Amino acid sequence: MERNEILKRVEEIFRDELEQENLVLTDDTTAEDVEGWDSLSHIQLVAAMEEAFGIEFKSREILSWDNVGDLIDCIQKKV
Amino acid sequence: MKKIILHFITIICLFLLIDRILGVGLGYLYRQSNATDEYKISYTVESTNASMLFMGSSRCLHHYVPSIIEKELGIDCFNAGDWGIKNIYYYYGLLSNILNRYTPKVIVLEIHPSEWLKLPFSGVERAGSLAPYCGMSEGCDEMLKLTGNYYSYYISTVYRYTGSLPNLLLGKWGAMDRNLKGWKPLDGAMDTTGVKAEEYPFPIDQERIRLLERFIKDCKQKNIHLIIIVSPMYACSKEDVFKIPRELASKNNIPFIDHYRDSSFVGHPDLFYDFGHLNRKGAEVYSKKVCKELNSNL
Amino acid sequence: MFLLLSSYWFYSQIDIKMTLLLVILTLVFWLLGRGVAYYLDKEDEKRAAIVTNVGVVIGIGALFYFKYLNFFAESVTSFASLFNIHLSWTALHLVVPVGLSFFTFKLMSYVLDIYHGKILPEKNAINFANYIAFFPTILSGPIDRPKPFLKQMNQTRLFNPDNFLIGFRRVLWGMFLKMCVADRLDIYVSAIFNNYEHHSTISIIFASLLYPLQMYADFGGYSEMAIGVALILGFQVAENFKRPFFSTDISEYWRRWHISLTSWLTDYIFLPLNIKFRRFGIQGTMLAIIINMLFVGLWHGANWTFFVFGLYHGSLFIPLLLSGHLNKKKEIKNRTNICSFFVLVTKIASTYFLVTIGQFIFRAPSLSDAYAIIFHSFNSWNGNLFYDMPTLINAIICLIVLFYVDIKEEWFTPKGANQLRWTKPYQVDLILCLEIICILLFGVFDNNQFIYFQF
Numbered sequence: 001m002e003r004n005e006i007l008k009r010v011e012e013i014f015r016d017e018l019e020q021e022n023l024v025l026t027d028d029t030t031a032e033d034v035e036g037w038d039s040l041s042h043i044q045l046v047a048a049m050e051e052a053f054g055i056e057f058k059s060r061e062i063l064s065w066d067n068v069g070d071l072i073d074c075i076q077k078k079v
Numbered sequence: 080m081k082k083i084i085l086h087f088i089t090i091i092c093l094f095l096l097i098d099r100i101l102g103v104g105l106g107y108l109y110r111q112s113n114a115t116d117e118y119k120i121s122y123t124v125e126s127t128n129a130s131m132l133f134m135g136s137s138r139c140l141h142h143y144v145p146s147i148i149e150k151e152l153g154i155d156c157f158n159a160g161d162w163g164i165k166n167i168y169y170y171y172g173l174l175s176n177i178l179n180r181y182t183p184k185v186i187v188l189e190i191h192p193s194e195w196l197k198l199p200f201s202g203v204e205r206a207g208s209l210a211p212y213c214g215m216s217e218g219c220d221e222m223l224k225l226t227g228n229y230y231s232y233y234i235s236t237v238y239r240y241t242g243s244l245p246n247l248l249l250g251k252w253g254a255m256d257r258n259l260k261g262w263k264p265l266d267g268a269m270d271t272t273g274v275k276a277e278e279y280p281f282p283i284d285q286e287r288i289r290l291l292e293r294f295i296k297d298c299k300q301k302n303i304h305l306i307i308i309v310s311p312m313y314a315c316s317k318e319d320v321f322k323i324p325r326e327l328a329s330k331n332n333i334p335f336i337d338h339y340r341d342s343s344f345v346g347h348p349d350l351f352y353d354f355g356h357l358n359r360k361g362a363e364v365y366s367k368k369v370c371k372e373l374n375s376n377l
Numbered sequence: 378m379f380l381l382l383s384s385y386w387f388y389s390q391i392d393i394k395m396t397l398l399l400v401i402l403t404l405v406f407w408l409l410g411r412g413v414a415y416y417l418d419k420e421d422e423k424r425a426a427i428v429t430n431v432g433v434v435i436g437i438g439a440l441f442y443f444k445y446l447n448f449f450a451e452s453v454t455s456f457a458s459l460f461n462i463h464l465s466w467t468a469l470h471l472v473v474p475v476g477l478s479f480f481t482f483k484l485m486s487y488v489l490d491i492y493h494g495k496i497l498p499e500k501n502a503i504n505f506a507n508y509i510a511f512f513p514t515i516l517s518g519p520i521d522r523p524k525p526f527l528k529q530m531n532q533t534r535l536f537n538p539d540n541f542l543i544g545f546r547r548v549l550w551g552m553f554l555k556m557c558v559a560d561r562l563d564i565y566v567s568a569i570f571n572n573y574e575h576h577s578t579i580s581i582i583f584a585s586l587l588y589p590l591q592m593y594a595d596f597g598g599y600s601e602m603a604i605g606v607a608l609i610l611g612f613q614v615a616e617n618f619k620r621p622f623f624s625t626d627i628s629e630y631w632r633r634w635h636i637s638l639t640s641w642l643t644d645y646i647f648l649p650l651n652i653k654f655r656r657f658g659i660q661g662t663m664l665a666i667i668i669n670m671l672f673v674g675l676w677h678g679a680n681w682t683f684f685v686f687g688l689y690h691g692s693l694f695i696p697l698l699l700s701g702h703l704n705k706k707k708e709i710k711n712r713t714n715i716c717s718f719f720v721l722v723t724k725i726a727s728t729y730f731l732v733t734i735g736q737f738i739f740r741a742p743s744l745s746d747a748y749a750i751i752f753h754s755f756n757s758w759n760g761n762l763f764y765d766m767p768t769l770i771n772a773i774i775c776l777i778v779l780f781y782v783d784i785k786e787e788w789f790t791p792k793g794a795n796q797l798r799w800t801k802p803y804q805v806d807l808i809l810c811l812e813i814i815c816i817l818l819f820g821v822f823d824n825n826q827f828i829y830f831q832f
Contacts, residue, residue: 039643040662043651059652060422064494082538089806090813097810098817204823228822238817245770 102236113253175218577760
């Protein structure tokens with residue numbers, strides 16, 4: 001899958017889960033930049049992404065993400 | 080760096096200035112307050128000229144009625160007793176301050192085991208009550224040095240009043256009635272359930288005994304009639320609690336008036352407020368009784 | 378280097394044997410950190426995980442041995458005796474090394490952060506040792522994370538007079554909190570709790586309501602002093618308290634109380650657990666929160682009271698979780714409706730009340746003592762409120778100052794405002810001077826203060 005495609009889909013998932021229609025994600029976006037993205041919604045986002053892409057993350061991978069870019073890289077490796 | 084040093088010098092100068100000004104203000108409030116400590120200490124050290132002074136702790140404070148004693152003996156008295164379990168560290172410092180200003184003719188000391196036993200709840204920190212008079216007399220400063228806070232008191236006049244702002248602000252609404260010349264009557268009768276005699280299983284403290292001896296010596300040097308007295312308690316210990324002061328008094332030719340086991344008071348709950356303090360009625364009866372003995376010892 | 382030696386000297390004044398432990402553990406973890414990074418470089422995740430786990434085990438082991446072993450063994454013994462199995466255990470007389478809970482957490486977060494790729498191992502052993510042993514924070518926190526602190530250690534720090542003054546001011550504020558508020562309240566609260574059999578229910582309730590304020594001033598005061606001293610030395614350390622009693626619900630409270638501890642546990646306990654339980658939806662999160670709060674409680678000490686405290690706070694999250702309040706997205710929507718002052722006050726008051734109950738359990742020396750006090754309270758409604766005017770008035774004056782400052786900071790200070798907050802050059806000196814005088818006038822300076830009353 002193309003990286004940009006993944007980014008778009010992830011953006012959709014975030015918009016859905018966090019109920020923010022105008023959210024834009026870039027590789028550098030972190031949790032601090034997004035309203036409503038905290039340790040609890042983080043898990044919901046993870047679960048939603050796993051379902052959407054049909055993949056499973058390892059705990060270690062999830063904990064290693066610093067920003068959206070890391071997240072995308074991780075997804076790309078699995079898809 | 081230079082900026083910081085400048086800041087610190089400014090702070091220190093400001094501090095010394097403001098501290099001194101506030102100290103004067105607090106001292107004024109201290110003299111005006113009718114809270115027990117504040118009134119008793121300030122009046123005793125600065126104002127009274129009574130020929131007969133009663134010194135001691137709460138037992139002294141509540142037991143000796145100057146108006147009765149003055150009437151019988153014809154000498155003006157002041158009850159300089161103070162609340163809490165004060166001890167010889169406090170009395171010695173207080174005496175030094177008094178003698179710095181005037182010499183009373185008679186001092187009656189109501190004695191308590193804290194004068195010769197190492198009581199854990201009454202120690203050298205009691206002298207801290209005299210902090211507002213830091214620098215007044217050598218004896219008082221010596222006691223303050225024992226508390227370990229002398230230099231702090233010396234540097235900061237505000238620190239001398241630490242924690243006592245509420246009492247200072249009380250002013251006229253304090254607990255003491257100045258018309259009673261230092262006596263604080265206790266109204267109410269005693270609840271005798273479960274009352275036992277107070278015991279004193281504490282070691283002898285040589286430092287306190289030495290201070291007591293110095294107290295006696297200082298009085299003698301100034302030709303003050305010193306009388307040591309023990310007022311009654313509701314219930315008495317079987318031990319000879321007052322052996323040491325009795326021996327000390329006899330060694331120094333000081334009259335020792337002992338009412339500890341006085342049967343006209345012991346076991347009479349209507350005369351007591353609690354196991355160690357007479358109530359208003361008890362104090363009046365006791366003061367009257369003691370007058371004759373005081374007279375014969377003058 | 379000088380800083381390190383002073384930190385070790387400082388610690389050795391407290392406990393010289395444990396300084397050796399501190400040095401050894403620091404060395405061990407520094408090597409472990411390098412080991413983890415080595416294996417990660419070689420893409421050998423398995424070995425890296427093993428080394429990390431060794432580190433975590435050592436850290437937890439040290440904590441367990443010194444702090445929890447007796448508690449654990451005694452609990453096991455008494456549990457076994459319920460089944461008539463008699464085990465014998467002679468309590469080890471161990472003195473818990475001061476600050477153990479703080480520096481072991483720092484050590485563990487170091488290896489864990491390397492393992493998760495958040496930081497690179499610190500090349501300079503002295504810098505690392507300074508991070509662990511940093512004397513302003515070693516005794517009672519705040520708990521710093523490796524990244525922000527090591528970054529500062531590796532920079533050349535220039536002397537900044539503003540920071541010096543801000544730090545000094547924070548130290549004075551901490552002294553005010555500790556000596557004028559906390560210690561003063563303690564005189565009253567201890568008089569009630571240590572002699573609860575002689576006091577009426579209303580006095581006990583009043584003392585319980587004052588206790589969280591005392592704790593805030595006590596711990597908050599220590600944190601302020603630590604942060605202030607660190608600032609004087611040129612280091613920014615983590616904030617620990619953010620006016621917790623203005624929280625409108627319990628989750629906000631834990632974001633504002635002992636922040637360095639709760640964020641540490643959130644990142645290293647809650648998050649991994651929550652990730653593991655993500656298949657179980659909301660129940661998974663609930664379990665993760667409860668386990669997390671149990672850790673928060675037990676971190677404070679080895680006593681069943683702390684366990685119950687943790688359980689209590691964990692369960693307080695359940696209604697919040699179920700009603701969706703914890704989900705910030707819904708929180709934002711609702712905020713527009715909650716702007717009335719009255720509702721705000723009610724929420725703050727009810728949060729404070731919930732915290733009071735927790736703190737009551739926290740303070741009790743044991744669960745049976747807690748029961749005894751509660752039982753006594755049910756039977757003592759017909760007594761008067763005990764009060765000692767001078768103590769309470771001193772406390773009230775200082776609390777008013779505290780409220781004023783906190784209210785100002787919470788609602789009337791724009792974010793990122795200049796911490797010095799003055800314009801005239803000598804205003805700062807005057808304020809500092811007045812603060813010193815207040816501490817002298819209102820502080821509790823000896824341990825001999827007690828309320829003199831007869832039973």
